[in-house]
Every structure is written in C-alpha cells, then in structure tokens.
Amino acid sequence: xxxxxxxxxxxxxxxxxxxxxxxxxxxxxxxxxxxxxxxxxxxxxxxxxxxxxxxxxxxxxxxxxxxxxxxxxxxxxxxxxxxxxxxxxxxxxxxxxxxxxxxxxxxxxxxxxxxxxxxxxxxxxxxxxxxxxxxxxxxxxxxxxxxxxxxxxxxxxxxxxxxxxxxxxxxxxxxxxxxxxxxxxxxxxxxxxxxxxxxxxxxxxxxxxxxxxxxxxxxxxxxxxxxxxxxxxxxxxxxxxxxxxxxxxxxxxxxxxxxxxxxxxxxxxxxxxxxxxxxxxxx
Amino acid sequence: xxxxxxxxxxxxxxxxxxxxxxxxxxxxxxxxxxxxxxxxxxxxxxxxxxxxxxxxxxxxxxxxxxxxxxxxxxxxxxxxxxxxxxxxxxxxxxxxxxxxxxxxxxxxxxxxxxxxxxxxxxxxxxxxxxxxxxxxxxxxxxxxxxxxxxxxxxxxxxxxxxxxxxxxxxxxxxxxxxxxxxxxxxxxxxxxxxxxxxxxxxxxxxxxxxxxxxxxxxxxxxxxxxxxxxxxxxxxxxxxxxxxxxxxxxxxxxxxxxxxxxxxxx
Ligand SMILES: Nc1ncnc2c1ncn2[C@@H]1O[C@H](COP(=O)(O)OP(=O)(O)OP(=O)(O)O)[C@@H](O)[C@H]1O
Ligand SMILES: [Mg+2]
Numbered sequence: 001x002x003x004x005x006x007x008x009x010x011x012x013x014x015x016x017x018x019x020x021x022x023x024x025x026x027x028x029x030x031x032x033x034x035x036x037x038x039x040x041x042x043x044x045x046x047x048x049x050x051x052x053x054x055x056x057x058x059x060x061x062x063x064x065x066x067x068x069x070x071x072x073x074x075x076x077x078x079x080x081x082x083x084x085x086x087x088x089x090x091x092x093x094x095x096x097x098x099x100x101x102x103x104x105x106x107x108x109x110x111x112x113x114x115x116x117x118x119x120x121x122x123x124x125x126x127x128x129x130x131x132x133x134x135x136x137x138x139x140x141x142x143x144x145x146x147x148x149x150x151x152x153x154x155x156x157x158x159x160x161x162x163x164x165x166x167x168x169x170x171x172x173x174x175x176x177x178x179x180x181x182x183x184x185x186x187x188x189x190x191x192x193x194x195x196x197x198x199x200x201x202x203x204x205x206x207x208x209x210x211x212x213x214x215x216x217x218x219x220x221x222x223x224x225x226x227x228x229x230x231x232x233x234x235x236x237x238x239x240x241x242x243x244x245x246x247x248x249x250x251x252x253x254x255x256x257x258x259x260x261x262x263x264x265x266x267x268x269x270x271x272x273x274x275x276x277x278x279x280x281x282x283x
Numbered sequence: 284x285x286x287x288x289x290x291x292x293x294x295x296x297x298x299x300x301x302x303x304x305x306x307x308x309x310x311x312x313x314x315x316x317x318x319x320x321x322x323x324x325x326x327x328x329x330x331x332x333x334x335x336x337x338x339x340x341x342x343x344x345x346x347x348x349x350x351x352x353x354x355x356x357x358x359x360x361x362x363x364x365x366x367x368x369x370x371x372x373x374x375x376x377x378x379x380x381x382x383x384x385x386x387x388x389x390x391x392x393x394x395x396x397x398x399x400x401x402x403x404x405x406x407x408x409x410x411x412x413x414x415x416x417x418x419x420x421x422x423x424x425x426x427x428x429x430x431x432x433x434x435x436x437x438x439x440x441x442x443x444x445x446x447x448x449x450x451x452x453x454x455x456x457x458x459x460x461x462x463x464x465x466x467x468x469x470x471x472x473x474x475x476x477x478x479x480x481x482x483x484x485x486x487x488x489x490x491x492x493x494x495x496x497x498x499x500x501x502x503x504x505x506x507x508x509x510x511x512x513x514x515x516x517x518x519x520x521x522x523x524x525x526x527x528x529x530x531x532x533x534x535x536x537x538x539x540x541x542x543x544x545x546x547x548x549x
Contacts, residue, residue, distance in 0.1 A: 060507050092507040099497050100504035104448045111519035113508040124519045
C-alpha cells in the first residue's frame with residue numbers, strides 16, 4: 001500500500017447562517033486521487049484557491065473529508081483512534097514561520113512535538129539535537145526565534161517536525177514569505193532530508209523552480225487534480241499549464257519560445273545546463 | 284516607546300540565583316512582597332533592604348539595569364507620594380496655601396515609596412534571573428494542586444508562555460501598522476485625549492485582525508504537532524530541586540521570621 005492514498009477525496013466548506021441553514025457550499029476538493037509512495041518527493045502546484053492547503057490539512061487530519069477516503073501510513077483518517085498516530089507520522093510545516101514557533105528558545109520549540117507525544121526526557125534531548133543537526137541549526141539551539149531570519153525560523157520549524165520522527169513531511173508553501181536566500185536554505189534542507197533520511201516529502205508551492213527536484217508533480221485547479229507526472233512531462237506542456245494560470249520555469253519558457261521560433265531544441269528542458277547542452281549539440 | 288518595556292526580560296548570567304529552581308524563586312518573591320507589608324520600623328526597613336540587596340548582589344545583575352525598570356512606575360510613585368503627603372490626617376508639620384503636610388503623612392509617603400520601589404525591584408529579580416519558560420513551568424508546577432478544583436493550570440501556563448513569545452512580535456507589528464497608517468496621513472500625536480483615542484482605531488483594527496489570524500495559525504500548528512493539553516505530556520527540562528534550593532528555603536524562612544519578630548518587638 002502507498003504511504004498516502006486518497007480516493008475521490010471531497011471537501012466542502014459549508015457556510016451557515018445564524019439559524020444553522022446552509023448558506024453556501026464551496027467544494028474545495030473535488031474527487032481528488034493522490035498516491036504517494038514512501039520516500040518519494042512530490043510537489044503540488046496550483047493557482048491561489050485551488051485547494052492545495054485544504055488537501056495538505058487533510059493529510060495531517062486537521063480537516064476531515066466530506067466524501068471519499070484518505071489513508072495515511074496504512075491508517076484510515078476517518079477513524080478517530082488513528083488521529084495521533086497519523087499526526088506523528090506525517091508532520092506539517094506551514095507558510096508563516098512566526099505563527100508556528102511556540103517556545104521562546106529554539107531547542108525548546110523543537111522539543112514541543114516530542115513532549116506532546118510523551119517521549120521521555122533523555123530521549124527528547126537526543127531528538128532535539130538530531131532534529132536541529134538535520135537542518136543545520138544546531139549552533140542556534142539556545143537562541144530566541146525572534147532574532148532568526150525567515151529561512152532559519154522555517155528550518156527550526158522543520159527540525160521541530162523531524163524531532164517527532166515522522167515518515168513524511170507536508171510543507172505548505174514554506175518559502176512563500178522568504179527571500180531568495182531563505183528559500184534556497186529551506187529547499188536544500190528539505191532535499192537533504194528526502195535524500196539522506198528517506199523522508200517522504202510533499203511540497204506545496206507557487207514557485208516553479210522549486211518543483212524541478214521533485215519526483216512527481218500534481219497540478220491542481222479549482223479543487224481538482226488536473227495534471228500529474230514527472231516535472232519534465234509537466235513542464236513540456238506549457239500551454240496547458242498557462243490555461244491553469246501557472247508559469248513554467250524561465251529556462252523551460254525560453255526553450256519553449258525557441259522551439260516556437262523554429263529552433264529544434266527538445267521539449268521539457270528544466271535547467272540552464274540542459275539548454276546549453278541542447279544548443280551546443282545543434283550548432 | 285513600546286520597546287522600553289522591561290517586564291519579563293531575562294538577564295543571562297551565571298549566578299546562584301539564576302540556578303535556583305523557579306518554584307523556589309516564586310516562593311521567595313511572594314514571601315518578600317509579604318514582608319514588605321509587614322515591616323513598620325526602621326529596623327524592619329533595614330532587614331528588607333539588606334535582604335533585597337544581598338540577593339541582587341548574588342544575582343550578578345547590575346543594579347543600574349534594575350533601576351531602569353523603575354522608570355515605568357515613576358508616575359505611580361509620584362501620585363502615591365502626593366496623596367500620602369497631603370491627605371493623611373495628623374500633626375501638621377508645614378502648611379502653605381490650603382495644603383498641609385503631616386508627620387504621619389511624611390512617614391507614610393516614605394514607607395509607601397520604599398515599599399513600591401522594593402516591590403518592583405524584588406519582582407524584577409525574579410523575572411531577570413528566570414527565563415519566561417522556567418517561570419511558567421514553575422507556576423504550572425507550584426499551582427498543580429489547584430487542578431483538583433478544576434483550575435486549568437496547564438492551559439493557563441501555556442497561554443502565558445505563548446503570550447510572552449508573541450508580545451515582541453505584536454509590538455513589532457504595531458510599529459509597522461503605525462508607520463503604514465502614518466504614511467497614509469494618520470495623526471497619532473495631536474489633539475485632545477478623545478481625538479487621540481479615535482486615532483487609535485485604525486491601528487487597533489488591523490492589529491486585532493492579525494492577532495486573530497496568528498492565533499488561528501498557531502492553534503493549527505500546535506494541533507499538527509500533536510498538542511492535546513497537559514495530559515501525558517513529558518518535559519524536555521523537568522523541574523528538579525537541588526541542594527541550593529533547600530538552603531534557599533531555609534534562608535527564606537529565617538528572613539521571614541526575622542521580619543515578623545522585628546514587627547513584634549522593635
Ligand atoms: N476555512 C475556510 N472556510 C471557507 N472556505 C475556505 C476556508 N479555507 C479555504 N477556503 C476556500 O477554499 C478554497 C481552497 O482554499 P485553499 O486554501 O485550499 O487554497 P490554496 O490552493 O491553498 O490557495 P493559496 O495558494 O492561496 O494558499 C478557496 O476558494 C478558499 O476561499
Ligand atoms: Mg494555501
């Protein structure tokens with residue numbers, strides 16, 4: 001069984017008036033199918049309001065499906081007994097670094113998760129150290145989070161999730177509020193966790209460049225999964241992506257425009273290196 | 284202006300006082316505050332002064348740094364002095380115009396001022412030598428018995444530590460909103476009190492909205508990290524009494540006894 005399996009997952013936000021009558025229904029997830037294997041790096045793309053965050057919150061059982069089924073780590077999210085197991089096995093990192101750090105000292109924040117699940121004290125210390133080392137923040141363990149940069153705060157948040165020893169991390173636009181440096185730091189940390197520790201990563205993002213290192217990409221629009229495949233396969237369909245109000249990475253766009261102008265470069269070029277090589281082969 | 288607030292600030296240093304268990308320090312502070320309202324003679328005054336300054340010395344926090352914290356209460360001090368000086372009935376010392384200063388008034392004014400100053404100094408020893416987290420941990424553990432009468436002790440201490448973490452963030456945000464509104468032509472300075480209060484509305488509304496959003500986000504983040512109240516929770520840094528705490532409790536008891544005896548017999 002896959003680590004995450006969603007079948008025809010539906011979520012409706014229902015707005016009620018004062019008398020509890022349904023005022024309006026917004027279908028934020030519309031029969032979504034999602035399969036993620038253990039150790040995979042999956043990216044989710046989509047325009048604003050396409051339902052990405054709603055999907056992410058389901059993976060951690062912060063929201064319950066209105067229809068369909070969702071299995072995480074072999075457990076049905078519908079069953080209340082599985083709640084803490086699932087939250088421990090699937091950690092979540094949110095967009096705003098300030099609003100997810102709870103303690104006033106970095107190491108104490110990282111300890112928050114393990115404390116909640118009742119890990120013994122000596123083990124907590126080991127996990128905190130391991131978590132902070134895995135994102136390269138160990139030298140800041142006694143600092144106040146308020147004095148860290150956005151990228152560093154976000155890495156502390158990731159360390160806090162790692163200290164719960166999850167199998168999977170879901171990151172909901174973790175770089176949206178960061179500068180380019182912070183973005184690079186965070187992505188590198190995430191990439192490393194995936195490669196070296198085999199942690200399953202689900203990265204929700206707006207930035208096309210961040211998607212390139214993923215194994216697979218899901219594209220969402222209006223609550224539906226509208227495309228899925230490898231980054232190369234996705235980015236070779238420039239026109240389709242544009243119809244979902246998404247851009248492609250600049251290099252891919254350049255290659256696309258070159259093709260349109262009659263230069264025979266291959267489809268789905270992702271990096272500068274690839275474009276250079278393709279062009280050199282031509283001339 | 285907002286940045287001058289020093290309450291709840293921690294002054295890192297390597298001292299005996301810093302190393303004491305927060306519960307010991309909480310108890311000591313309470314006893315000290317109590318003693319401030321017990322003493323009434325010069326000998327008692329000497330005892331509370333000696334007690335305070337010995338502890339400050341031991342804490343290795345510069346006195347100047349502590350005195351800075353008094354700035355916040357200057358106004359209150361002045362009001363106390365004025366009221367006590369002029370409104371206490373008794374033997375007239377001096378009088379001019381319609382006001383008169385009495386002997387009792389003078390004595391009251393001096394003692395109240397000393398009490399207030401020592402109160403602030405004494406409690407700032409606690410906050411300066413104890414990290415906010417230790418403090419809330421200490422409170423949580425000291426108040427645990429109240430759990431039996433359904434006081435949500437863990438929740439209160441969690442709220443306090445979150446508040447302490449977010450105060451600087453919200454202050455920064457207030458600054459930002461203030462500047463944004465100033466750039467739009469808002470005027471927070473001129474006009475009478477009513478006008479000034481009205482000028483605060485465009486500041487408070489966005490601040491509240493943002494605070495609620497933060498609270499919502501934080502609640503989600505805490506839940507995602509398996510937070511479900513105090514039950515079954517372990518601690519990274521559990522509180523443990525050490526030898527020094529025993530000695531400290533003994534000294535506190537001796538101090539308290541001395542202050543009480545001085546009130547009775549001197
Ligand atoms: N708590 C809520 N109550 C009602 N509607 C909501 C709620 N949260 C989200 N929605 C709506 O559900 C839809 C999907 O929202 P969601 O936050 O999942 O999108 P998103 O893809 O994460 O967008 P963004 O890129 O802006 O983060 C949107 O139309 C949004 O307005
Ligand atoms: Mg979102």
